[in-house]
Structures are given as C-alpha cells and as structure tokens.
Amino acid sequence: MPKQYLNLRNLYFLLHEVHQASSLCKYAYYQDHNKETFNMVLDAAKSLADKHLHPYLTEMDRKAPRYEHGQIFVHPQVKNLMKLYGEGGWISATATYEEGGQQLPLIVSNLVGFIFGAANYSASVFPFLSTGASNLIRNFGKEELKKTFIPKMYTGEWQGTMALTEPQAGSSLSDVQTTAYPTATGHFLIKGQKIFISAGDHDAVENVVHLLLARIQGAPAGTKGISLFVVPKKRLENGQLVSNDVITAGMYHKMGYKGAPIAHLIFGEKEDCHGYLVGEPHKGLSYMFQMMNEARLAVGMSAVSIASAAYYASLEYAQERPQGRPLSAKNLAEPQIPIIEHFDVRRMLLFQKSVVEGSLSLLMQCSLYADLAKVSEGETKAEYELLLDLLTPVAKSYPSEMAILTTSAAIQCLGGYGFLEDFTPEQFFRDTRIHPIHEGTTGIQGLDLLGRKAMMQDGKAVVLFMTEIRKTLLAVPAVSRLRPRKHELAEASQYLQGITMHLADLAKEGQIEKCLADATLYLEYFGIIAIAWQWLVQGIAAEKALDNDNLSEEEYNFYQGKILTLHYFYEYELPKIKILHRRLESSNYLTVTMKSTYLV
Template identity: 60%
Template sequence: KGISLFVVPQKRIKDNGLSENDVTTAGVYHKMGYKGAPIAHLMFGSNDDCKGYLVGEPHKGLSYMFQMMNEARVGVGTNAAAIGTAAYHASLAYAKERPQGRPIGAKDPTQPQTLIINHADVKRMLLFQKSVVEGSLSLLLQCGLWSDLAHVAEGETKERAELLLDLLTPIAKSYPSEMCCQTTSAAVQILGGAGYTTDFPMEQYYREARIHPIHEGTTGIHGLDLLGRKITLKGGKGVQFLMQEIQQTIGESKNSTLKNLGELLEKALGRVQKVTEHLLALASQNVEVFLADATLYLEFFGIVTIAWQWLKQAVQAQKALVQAVSESDRNFYQGKIATAHYFFEYELVKTISLSQRLTSSDRTTVEMQAEWF
C-alpha cells in the first residue's frame, strides 16, 4: 500500500535522560570524488532498541519524501552545472595561455607558435562546455522561477508553474549530471597531459562530476519518471504548457537573424511529438517495450529543452547587442549568439538519430537474454 516515512533520531529520551537510539555507523564509504562529504553506511536497530517516529500518515511516505526530493534533484543538477562551469573556466584560461602548434597552412617553423585557443578543435571543446553549462544554468534558473511562482502565485499561473517544474525536474537533474561528466572530460582534454595530473584541478572536477548521474535517483530512474509518469501527468497538460512556452520563444525569433534557429527548433518539436505519440501507443501493448529506451527519451527531450533555453538566450542577446556600448558587452552577447548556433548545429542534430532509434521496431535490448552476455 506504499511505504511510510519515519524520523529516526540518533539519540532519544529514555528513562528521563538522553540515550543512544541504537543507530550505528557501520563504516565510511571511500569514494572516487566528493572526498569532503562523509558518506556513511548507517545501521538501525542491531540491538533491537531503535525507535522511529512516523511522519504524517502511514503508507504516504513516498509523496512526503518527494517534497524534499524534487528540490534536492534540482540541487543535484545545479551542483553538476557548477562543477562543469568551474572546469570550463579553468580550461578556458589554460587555452588562452598555452602555445602549441601553428595555424593550419602556416608552414614556416621560424614563426611563433599559436595559442591553442586558436585551433578550431579546441574552440569546439570550449563551445561544447560553454553550451552545456550555460544551457544547464539557464534551465536551472528557469526552474527556480517556476519554483518561486509555485509558492507565491495563484490560480492558473501557479498550476502552470507547478506542472512545468514537475515535468522538467528529471531533465534539470539529469541533463547537467550526464553532460557535465562529458564536459569535465573535455576540460581535461584541453589541458592535454597536464589535465591528467594533479597539478591542475581538472582531474578532480572530472571525478567529482561522476556522482551526479547516480545520486538522488540514477539517470535510468529519471528516464522512467519522465516517460512513465510526467509526460501523461494530468492528461499531458505539462507537455502542452511546455510546447506553448517553446512556441512563444520561436515566435520571438522570427523576423530576426535567429529565424533559422527557430525553424530548427520547430522541426525538433515535431520530432518530440512524433516520438512521444509512437511510444505512448506502445504503452498499452507492451509496457516493457514502451519503457525500454526511457533513458534515451530523457536525453532526446533534454537536448530539445536546452535548445529552447539557448534560443531564449540568443533572442535576448540579439536585442542587447544592438544597444551594447562596451566592447566586453558586445563580446559577451556575440559569444551567447555563437554558442546558440553551436548548440543547434552540434547538439540538437543528435535528436535526429535519437528519434530514429526511439521509433524503431528493433527490440534488441528487450530480447537480449542474460545468458547471452
């Protein structure tokens, strides 16, 4: 009938005094990163003398737990984006200092070497990081706004904010978590061999990023949450609200130089609709097949969501660029617009192959037998 939530204190009042509540630490885990956080294995009631106190009503623990958990999940996404941001800026600083190689086509060995930031491949790795971390931060701020509105607004605005936050929490948690493992890896790569040494902080960022796709629910569980629950919540109203928000941004991009990005996002929305309809039709036929690629659906939905955030940023940057007076402001807005283009050209295109996979009739993962490995 559902699990219940208990508070289990370390000590409790017994015989008019404070006594141990039979909660013991079995050991501290030795982890890959996050070494400053003492993650411990707790044991409850080894001597049959542990008391827990019921919170609220029996069998309703899961929904109580989710009140805390949803906020914690957005917090995990924020942590991942923060680590990714630190790695991005550290690798950017290095790329601006490190001379290596010459521009392609420059064959004169007496000429000085160029800084690695001038190589297209290094710029690609920097743009990858910038597009993921700033796209993630943008989505997390968006979720922060909905979270505030869910608390203070009323009526339809409140309902809309609650549903949008609910729908996108698995993405706000998983997209930065999964992608910042890749971006911190790109940061290590930009430093070459130096990135692999402990002389620089990259290897630590790389290790510390890895916990985020695991704790507060693995990415696999968030995929199941998105496709199995959130998409159809309240008759799909959350998805409808999201589509309206995205369409509004596409509308704002029309009549500007960002029109082509709006068109690409519109096409991606068409893919989301097609894939979602295809999968929901499978739900009633074979639930295992329906959910088999839920993690890929989460990735697919996440990329489209971050593309929306990049279009939003680019629309604002375009307006601000016209009025910018200082060179640093102009560089900032140009950088935003260029990164939006990068995201659409290098990341959003991945949704084409993902949609092909998600609508395929191939059932390899479902049909594979444990004995065949």
Template identity: 55%
Template structure:
C-alpha cells in the same frame, strides 16, 4: 575563476528575469538589489572559505574512527557560517526565522558554492532539505525539538533511504519501526547505506529523516513511514543506538562522507513519526524532487568550474602554429587559436550555460508554483514536473562529457593532479546516479510525466516553445534558429505520438528506450533555452555595445548548440521510431 559572475547575473536578471518574482506577495520584500547582495555574499564565502579547501578535502578523505567519522577540520567553521548567516533556512518564511528568499536565488547561490567546492557545499543544503520535511509534515513539537539547531548549523540533516537490498526499489526496504508506549515514538531497527553526511564531527548531532516500515504495515510503498532519527537522543543527550559501520571510499566528491549506518543493535534507537503513518514515501518525494533539480545544478556547477579551468589553460598554453603557418622562427600560438580546441570549449560553454538556463528556469517555476495563484500556479507546477527529469539528467549526463572535454583541452596535464580538472571529472560522475539514475528518470518522464492529465504538461511545454519561436522569428540573429527549432519540435511531437501508441499494448516495449527519449527531449529543451538566450543577447546588443564580446559569445554558443548538438536528435529519432526491440530480444544467456 571557477564561474562567471557576469553570466550568472545575465541568466538571472536579463534572461529568466528573476526580479518578476518580487511582484508576488510572498517575495515582495525583495528586489534586484537584495538579490545581488545575496550573490555577493555567496561569492565571498565561496572564495574565502570553500575554494581554498577544494584540493585538501579531496586529498584528506573522511576517516572512520572509534568515535565516528572525522572530516576536514575546516568544515566546522564552514557549517557555522552557513548557519549564522541564515543560508540553511533562507527560503523559509519570516515567521520561522527565514528570509522568504526565492528558491531561484538560493539555487543560484548554491551554484556558486558548488562550483567553488562541491563537497563542502553539500553539508548545509542537506540540512535545508531535511528541516523542510520536518517543518512541512511534522508536528509543532517535532518542529520545536529539531529545526532550530538545524537552522543554526549545530545539527546536520540527512536523507536516509537506501538499504543493501533496496536501492531505487524502495518498496523492498526492510528497516522496521516498532511502536512504544510513548505516542509517536518508535524503536527503529535496520540499516542504511550511502547516506550523505550520515556521520561526521563537524556538527554536534546528525538528524536523519529515515524511511522505515511500521511493524505490520502493508507491503510495498504504501506501508512506508517517515521518521526523525537523531544520532544523539535530544532528550537525554545519550547516544541513540545509531552506529556507523563504515565510510565509503569514492572516486570523487571525497570531502563529504558517505556512511553505512546500523540502527537498533542494542534495541535503544528511537525514531519520531513524521506526519501520518504509511505516508512516508510521499513526504520524502518532496525532498527528492527538490533535490533532483539541485543535483542538476551540482552537475552544472562542477562542469562550469571545469570549463573555466580549461579556458584559462587554453589561453595560456602555447602549442604549435596555425595551419598554413610553417615558419618555426615565428612564436607559437596559444592552443585556443586552434579550431578543434575552440570546438571543445564551445561544447563546454554550450552545455554548461544551456543547463544553467534550464535549471534557473525550473527554479523560477518552483517559486511560482509555491507563491503564485490561480492558473499560473497550477501550470507552473505541471511544467516543472515535466521538466524535472530533464533538469536532473541532462546536466548530469552531459556534465560528464563536458568535464571530459575539459581534461582533453589540457591534454596530459589534465590527467594529473597538478590541475583541478581531473578532480572535477571524478566528481561529475556521481550525478547521473544519485537521486534517481538516468534510467529511472527516463521512465518517470515517458511513463508518468508525458501522460499526466492527458498530456497537459507536454502541451504547456510546446505552447511555450511556440511562443519563443514566434518571437525569435522577428529577430534577425535568431530567425533561422527559430525555424530549425520548429522543425525539431515537430519531430519530437511525432516521436512522442508514435511511442504513446505502444503504451497500452506493451509497457515493456514502450519504456525500453525511455532513457533515449529523455535524451531526445532534453536536447530539444536545451535548444529552446538557447534560443531564448540568443534573443536576450541580441536585445542587449541593440541597446549598447558594452559587453558586446560577452553577448557575441552567447550567440556563437547558441549557433554551436544548433549546429553540433541539436542535430543529434535525428539519430535518436530514427532509433525511437524503429520497431526493432533489441534490448528486450537479447537473452540473458547470450551475454
């Protein structure tokens, strides 16, 4: 068991009530029945195709040969399945051959795939993001030229941003595009590193969505343009002078290759301009923002798989006896009977299920921002923008700690390759890094999202929390937790106001602890999502005793989060209110 179908369906149908999206005209062809069919189809692929290759893909890393990067042979069939079954373009319109599936359900299916085998799940959804950029900003000619074979899985899509001297600082990228006699076609010269699925033999072609600077363009981010750069020229069928220089060897997530690419070594690399010149970064941010919630989901899925692996082990592994029971003639108990093991399991449950709640909630906001109307549409977009740094970073950072707890539950066995938790531990670590490090998201939250439209997004979030608190106070099982959340919400408002006073005076001081503020607000948001889950579980217990163990487990996980995690805001509050600026005062020479 690598995820809980029961919990996923609770989160979707009872908790965030995803079926409400079917009231929107764009999604009106769907229903809970079609959504459940989507989940069942995802489960079958995960169980029968992805999961069996989990260990093999970790042990048999991609290899660079004279013909390019070779990956596990099973990936070709997996990508074909995703293409043939319509997963790659499922969220796109009926007119484009898509299913107009809510992104919330696409993300939920992705959660299943990622929990089964993270590496294998990456390939098709990178193509989804790349194709989405072309269909949104590209000309009809580009759409017709590239997207059909991306949708059917014959061609892989990638996002090519990072360069040796321009990682998170994209304004410093140096890959250059030179105009040609053909309109919209440029010669590309430069290199890109850390390109996920940037080259492999499981598809016929690799289609890079690449950032480059047109010769003579303004310096900085305003001079960056977006290009489609295929590995194989789709007009001639000849190599497009995109050479794979290397494949990176990673600590985890080994089944998906990460490539180092050189373009234009022979002056033959052609790229097609997407949209308008010099607007590439704004276009790319569409894909990046979608990917950031996706990264949070990846992290949550891996941590979930680790949790269920450690839970199964804890139920089976006999060790010792309960405190006070000293008779050696009595049988040992399973380690799940020990309070400290329960603590580690509760920690994982609270982190993973709390994160999943936030991620699905954000996905629903995205669907409302896409297909809604009027004020609801605008507010959904604002709230999603505010929550995106948290939805990316909290599951990523806490997922590392959660998978570590899974290893700890197994003890020495968890440190061996005989059990999958050590692989999960390695795979979890990438998520606080890619699609923007945690530090970058901290500065995004405090430096941009908090102050946008004079703090309207924060006001919307607090209004949502206030409504939840008011409802929770009318429910016996959640009344006391509502009062606690209210107290910590007031702390968050006080800290935010204190920090904002520094914003205009000294930006460096204001943002010096932005990562801690991200953690601080993240804990509050997850507590809010747990309060919501607690109310939903309580209402189900009132209706029926069926699945009562599941719902009681929800209530205890909520209690754990409030007792063990929410209280951490107190220490962070003290730090964020302090006038000490240790990290700025520290001199480089003193290290």
C-alpha cells in the same frame, strides 16, 4: 588553483535579462526582495566561496574523511563552514520569516548552490542536505518536532540527512525493510540499516538528524506501507544529548566527491533507537517525493557547477599555454600560439560552454516554475506544477550525464597535464561522476519522464511544454539572425511531440515494455531539445542587448559569446536528435526480445 570557477556576469544575465526573476517581487511572499537584494545575495555567496570554500578544493580531496572507532572525522574546515552557513542564513534561506528564513526564491537559492558547488562541491553539500531534511520536518512534522530539531539544523550545529537506501533495496524503495515498532510513549523503536548516506556522520556537528524511511510493524507491502521518521544520532533527554542507538558501521571510499563522507548506518542494534513519526503513517514516500523535485534540481545544479569549474580551468589553461602554430604557418621561427587559437580546442571549449550555460538556464527555468507555483492559485498553479514535474527529470539528468563529457573535454584541453593531480580537471571529472546516480539513476529518470510525466493527464504536461516553446518562437523578432534557429527548434519540437504520441500509442496498446525499453534515450532526446529551447531564450535576450550601440567592449564580447554559443549548440548538438528519433521510431525492440544469456 584556477583563478575563476564561474562567471558572475552570466548569473546576472540569466537571473535578470533572461528569466526576469525580479518579477517575482510583485507577489506578497517575495515583496521584500528586489533586483539589488538578489545581487547582494549572489555577491555574498561568491565572497564566502572565494574565502572559505575554493581555497580548500584540492586539500579536501586529498585529505578525505576517515573512519575511526565508529566515528567519521572530516576536514577541520567543515566545522568552520557549518558555522558560517548557519550565521549567514544559507541553510534556512527559502523558509518563511516566521520559521527563521528569508523567503528567498528558489531560483536565487539554487544559484547560491551553484556558486558553492563550483567553488568546492564536497564543501557545498553539507548545508543543503540540512535544508532538504528540515524542509520535510517543516512541511509535514508536528510543532514539537519543528521546535526540537529545526533551529539547531538552521544554525549549522546539527546536520540533516536523507536516509533512504538499503543494501537489499537500492533504488527500489518498495523493498525497504527498516522497521518501526510502536511504543506506548509515542515514539517508535527503529531497527534496520541504511547505506550511502551523505554526511551521515561527522565530527563537525554536535548531532546528525536523519529523515528516514521505514515500515511501521504490520504495514502493507510495497511503497504504500512506507512512513517517514526523524531519527537523530543523539536524542534529547532532560535537555541533554544522549546516544540514540545509531551506529556508524563504516564509511565508503569513493572515486570523487571525497571531502563529504558517505556512511553506512545501523539503527537499533540495542533496540533503543527512537524515531519520531513525520506526518501520517504510510505516507512517507509521498512526503519524500513532494520534496524530490527540489532535491533533483539540486543534483543537476551540482553537476553543472562542477562542469563550470572545469570549463574555466580549461579556458584559463588554453589562454595561457603556447603550443604549435597556425595550420597555414610556414616559418617555424614564428612564435608559438596559445592553444585557444587551435580549432579543435575552441570546439571543446564551446562544447563545455554550451552545456554549462544551457543547463544552468534550464535549471533556473525549473526553479522559477517552482517559485511561481508557490505564489499562484488554481489552474495557473497546477500548470506550473505540471511543467516542473515534466522537466525535473530532464533538468536532473541532462547536466549530470553531460558533465561527465564536458569535464572529460576539459581534461583533453590540457592534454597530458589534464591527467595529472597537479591540475584540477581530473578532480572535477571524478567529482561529477556521482550525479547520474544521485537521487535516482538516469534510467529511473527516463522511466519517470516517459512512463509517468509525459503520460499524465493525457499528455497535458507535454502540451504545456510545447506552449512554452511556441511562446519563445513567437518572441523571435521578424528581422533577426536567430530566425533559422527558430525554424530548427520548431521542427525539433514537432518531432518530439510526434515521437511522444507514437510511444504513448504503444502504451495504450498494452505494449508497455516496448514503450519504455528506450526511455533513457527518450530522456536524452528531450534534454537536447530543452537545452536548445533555453539557448534560443538566451539568444533573444542577447540580441536585444546588442541593439544598444553604447555597449562596452567587454559587454559586447559577452553578448556575442552568447550568440556564438547558441549557434554552436544548434550546429553540433541539436542534430543528434535525428539518430535518436530514428532509434525511438524503430520497431526493432532488441533489448526486449533478446535473452540475457546472449551477453555471457
């Protein structure tokens, strides 16, 4: 088992020196917090992860949940963890004091998710699924619903889930067929099925509470007819839990992320499944999408957490594994050197570090926008929300896609050993593959970014993003080693603005298919520039710290490592936008004009 799966020093750097999270404490909502309390939260999360998550990393992978007689059984440690998550307030951390929470900023709460995910991704998902589900009830449900379900979800006694996907619909929520039939007593009778429901059933909790999308009988077709319901596995009657006609029909066996079950559920087979409407009829999808930003940021954070664990596993191996000699060595009697001294291994390690720490910074930036939107008003609030809307598909997809490549690079660092179950990188590679699919595939995120977010309000969100980049460019000192990178980012942002206008013009001309045909490539293009921006933000903070002549050797190496990794990203990753730009600018719309029969 690798000794390290993240760098806590880097979390402090990003939280305080780069994103200055303590500035949130000037707002009344966060005024009870400060730098010290934020650090205490991270320290406590790391302690919990070290003792109760990380030791079970491989065991939960090898001893996957099992489905027997209509029930899913998980690793015994999950029950202990759910209790610890509840007792520690981790599930309710961002809720208000009145609701039993700690009013913790999302930027800190998401770092907790990062710590848990890096320690043991499968073990980390259970509490945050409950957080997302309870947030929907908290924001849109009636008081009776809140009192009935949220307290038990916050204590970890009940599990929360999101039940969206159906066999015939997949990602197309407009084709949801699960039906809610009104009754004279206020509840609805639910009939239908859901698939791929994370933690949809397990024996570590007393009850599972599903936040479920369904159509009220007679509702309009399409997304406008979808409503949101609370549908528990067991319902309360006279203070006792009784069956609510929710059947676990099966469990999916996955290539990775094996410690957490994914269930196939059937609702209302006996026509006795009670569902409770959340908010108003036919507004379920709008409620769900109001929470989707946080869910998609969580997916990006999960991907980068696994990538972090893989990076440190390969770094540890590279530091300890002797093999070969310097290229210039002539005497074979000389001792072998650690493989970290070989240039290509350094390249693979720098690649991982640049993606992990750049992605983490972008996710924290988005979390900060969410926190600022919560405490702002008027035009300022609207601008933070626009920036968050624009960057969410990027912050979800870039880490998700790149984690596949970085965990693969971690395996490559170990050579043949990396392909063995004896070492963790192969598990990390399997675990992270789900993230480009979770909460909307990469293709859907590309369509969302280019087709909706970049175009809304006549491109205002893109203009705001360019303003954020310009602020960073202006922050580069007149005398700085970063000035060449400043000019490269300025040029890249101009390219992005230009290609966005070109694609927007196609849409205005009615050529929607041509505009969106390569939306996924536009998303990749945007992601590289967004990470380059975050590396320059980090570089400015690191260069400022290096002006201190009294730095310890350890601190000096940390900040120099930041500068080096910044240069790596600008030398190796940022140039990739040039070929993407050429493709997006091309008038050869191959995938639009081709016939599908040509692929036979």
